[in-house]
Amino acid sequence: EVQLVESGGGLIQPGGSLRLSCAASGFSVDSNYMTWVRQAPGKGLDWVSLIYSGDNTAYAHSVRGRFTISRDNSKNTLYLQMNSLRAEDTAVYYCARGGYGMSWAFDIWGQGTMVTVSS
């Protein structure tokens, strides 16, 4: 079964760091582009970051310089390292797979992991 499972969320103080993981099964994380999308409580979807199959990366302006996307092909896992966290980073974080042959569309999503930034 093709699926993504996120983990690593939790309660963290402002200024702190957290690393999210997204374990893939049924496909290889390096086979296509992968992304992180977040959703603040009661709000809409907000794109965070993307990694291409060739390892080039892209970031939303709001997280550039603070977040780093990466993947470990041996563990078939996608990561999001989040530093200097702010209250406005509080959200459910989803990882998603770029659809094969689809441009900027994501066909497999994880269930999400909640990150709460608060003192």
Place this chain on the structure above:
Amino acid sequence: QSALTQPPSASGSPEQSVTISCTGTSSDIGFYNHVSWYQQHPGKAPKLLIYEVSKRPSGVPDRFSGSKSANTASLTVSGLQAEDEADYYCSSDGGSSNLLFGGGTKLTVL
């Protein structure tokens, strides 16, 4: 404020059709045919409905269709069913490796 503009709500009766709009600019929706639509039920992850303006992934009913005119994309849901009640989001390639989302539309089936 989201980069793409959607109406906050839409509604229709069962079996009717409803269209949700998504307005961007000539730099995103108007320039790229990389518009997608997602359906999200409460507490669930988004589900891809439409990609590249009008293409449907396998398994998505043909009641869902997409189109684009100039800087505005549209999602039409025909033959409304109770299970279509959900939030719907559009997205578009914004250029320079940037993905844009709309603010979302809550669809109510009356």
